[in-house]
Amino acid sequence: MLEDDFCDIIKKARTGQGLSLDRISAASGIETAGLQELEAGRRAPAREEVLALAAALTLDGPKLAAIACDRWEPAHPAHQTAQDVILVRGDIGGYEVKGYLFYDPSTRDAVMIDTGYNPEAMLRAIEKERLTLTAVCLTHGHADHAGGLDTILARHPVPVYIGEGDWTLLGWQPSAALRKFVGDGETIRVGGKDLRFVTTPGHTPGGVCYKTGASCFVGDTLF
Template sequence: MAEWMLEDEFGDVIGKARRGNGLSVEELAEASGVEAAVVAAFEGYRRDPSESESGALAEALGLRAAQLWELAQEGWLPQRPDPDLGDGTVVESLYFAPDRVWAYLLGDGESCVAIDCGAPLEEMLTAIGDRQLLGIVLTHADADHIYSLEGLLAGGAVPVYVHSSEVDRVSAPQVIGFDDGDLIELGRYRFSVLHAPGHTSGCCGLHVPGAVFTGDTIFAGSVGGTRMGASYYRGHLGAVRAKILSLPGETKLFHGHGAHSSVADELAHNCFF
């Protein structure tokens, strides 16, 4: 299926790591020995790297060389994880191609919780069906992750949860802020908050038994861009490493963009870690 692909290509990763390290194209060229025009061509998807170029850039940017080269060769794509988390709990993945974004429903036959809501409203309502929507939990409040929020709320009062630093970004009758380490309880579903700021101030992973909804903290083979600036880059990566990648290898990772993966997948294939 079209949506089952890595979110980032070689050029995306180079650009994210370069900006995270606070380097201009010219500064990266000097540090790596790869000409500035060539670096710009990589980031602009106009050229594929050689292995030596990939290795030089990995060293200059603090990336794992073998994993970066694997990405450049399109040598890895994770297998789809089983959506069944046990005890009757299933993850339903809803995809919106124009934004290449996922929304999720965690639930059983009686009730469910929406994790982000960037998928088309009709698709989300169809997937919810006659079940009780217990709440909407946001990994962060970027527009592509809340596209259908207003429509979901039109059906009745539903609490919306988002990190406390992003409460003001969400327009809803009942917005509840959470912080790192909090436990969100909605019916029988419990989410532990794994705060990893960098992409946004409130960007979080949401941990349930056996899985994490990572939002834009980490992608399969990459990370969400550290848009808050270079001063947040090391903290962003450190939080993902300590809070998400420290979980058991079989933990399923349902990302905000791109193919789903697992902790073991990322430890083996993600060049940022």
């Protein structure tokens, strides 16, 4: 599942390169106040603004415009239904973040893919849908994707899968008994379904994607 929309992309691209709003304003010709509105998602950008920002941030202009103006989204796999995934939204510092519950409707077994920085909503969803949580799978160790892990494990002491390179990034670490380092190509069962681990270092040293069928939960590997 793709994690970020236009406002997330431009803000992360700017901050990731250590660029100030004033510098991007000068490079793009968009006033600083206008940039703040775009980064906060308070208004839709014009195509000309998107292309100017792409040039200033060294992003692909046509692709960014396809996301921002043409509302491009990946095709929904025909065999993957909404019944398999529950989306939970959270917020950290103005960024919307997402976590997921991937489950088998026939057995109600589920894994959590990132916490969505909203453990209370995750716990409510598990209870409402009468799911049995069998594991937590973290795409990486940053707080916006792993925050609240302690709250979740206090209720559901299940294994936590994470790339070994991201272990030290966790603000709170589960016990060694629950820690499971991910190996590329390994799989776990979720009821009658397979979830495969794909190691994707880059955004963080121990980044991981989780693939099932034609769908893949990518965290911040793509944004």
